[in-house]
């Protein structure tokens with residue numbers, strides 16, 4: 438079957454939305470690092486909206502810092518792909534034209550550095566997953582013993598890490614008398630802008646204190662909150678779409694109708710008319726970010742481990758169980774008291790909307806996908822809430838069950854005894870801790886300072902609650918434990 442290309446666009450069925458602007462006239466104004474599914478269903482769609490509105494400065498050059506997969510999917514398709522928006526029975530299809538090409542950084546690091554240094558590039562967005570920042574998840578400090586980061590600290594001639602690429606390109610921009618770009622982290626990490634800025638300043642400072650001072654004074658690393666559920670695409674998704682399009686699209690992404698992007702209003706240069714496109718610009722992102730991480734993502738992670746242990750494949754199947762819904766509501770009751778909701782966020786309505794989003798059966802969002810990289814996710818999703826609750830002398834029962842399920846997951850065996858691979862940068866370490874009875878495991882895990890802060894490790898109440906739930910999970914399994922909750 439032919440591939441989706443610029444020439445194929447004219448032959449698509451009338452109900453498929455098309456870019457509608459002259460793609461040849463589009464300039465590259467954005468470089469995106471980590472062009473996975475989420476970027477293609479979120480930021481790239483807003484840049485596509487800007488292009489459709491007639492501002493042709495915002496084409497996107499994608500880059501992969503690791504594999505060539507997305508390059509190989511998009512290159513034969515002129516960068517085109519389909520955004521499928523699924524809601525129950527309905528599926529809307531829109532072809533996104535914003536992506537102009539994909540660089541594979543390990544093949545040619547210099548090409549990515551030069552692209553980032555281009556005078557027309559004003560914005561750099563990043564979705565490199567939590568682990569791509571090379572930061573300690575608890576303290577946010579640079580992992581200087583990471584081999585790639587150590588290499589970038591030595592030399593930026595051929596960068597390997599995202600902070601390394603940004604720093605190398607900013608050095609060239611400074612030499613050329615260009616303004617820095619605005620670097621927007623779109624990963625689910627707390628204080629994402631501050632952390633990215635700190636990583637870049639640390640690297641720049643190691644090479645050239647003058648460069649670090651220039652970036653500190655003129656650069657912009659706004660905080661952001663990003664939200665849209667984007668499950669990984671499957672081979673079945675591609676086959677079904679190809680039958681509908683009559684051309685093959687290997688780069689398609691599927692998502693839900695909901696989308697939200699809150700950006701701190703701090704830019705180093707030009708930007709699209711974000712506000713006109715429905716992006717929220719604000720002085721204070723933290724309250725939005727905390728609400729999203731602790732409510733949406735906290736529930737997601739807890740459901741991923743409990744559901745995954747019980748052999749439940751998808752999130753909508755988890756929330757089809759009344760006991761799981763009660764558990765999520767209890768978790769949200771605990772999280773809610775720790776929030777300072779921003780003006781404009783009605784938490785009760787937000788919770789109702791989240792539950793409906795989780796229940797969307799057309800999304801097919803795998804518990805296994807969300808379970809990935811838990812060591813990087815737990816601190817901001819569940820543990821920060823636990824700290825705030827304990828500081829306020831409040832209970833942590835539901836959070837403790839979520840944490841116990843994560844610990845149980847590290848053993849790599851589900852409740853039916855089936856083995857699975859724990860996909861996490863700390864998997865080897867956590868596997869060695871997940872031995873013995875509940876008390877022994879909790880004792881061992883509490884010394885894992887990359888995940889559990891002193892405040893929790895030293896809390897008898899936290900330890901006791903996690904141990905009690907882990908004991909139940911080990912003896913009765915996740916479903917029976919949820920039923921007793």
Ligand code: NAI
Pocket residue numbers: 470471472473474475476501502503504564565566567568569570599623624625626663664665666667668
């Ligand atoms: P994906 O698996 O499709 O893409 C991940 C991207 O990150 C790939 O480009 C990969 O090469 C890159 N990456 C992975 N490890 C890296 C490393 N160590 N260094 C540099 N790059 C690395 O995943 P997806 O769905 O695009 O999600 C990526 C991130 O986007 C998530 O981790 C999360 O922080 C954020 N996000 C995702 C949402 C979703 O529903 N999928 C929604 C909100 C945020």
Ligand code: CS2
Pocket residue numbers: 625663664665666667733734737738806807808814
């Ligand atoms: C999920 C998120 O994979 C995960 O860990 O919790 O990617 C979630 O889908 C998004 O944050 C929704 O915005």
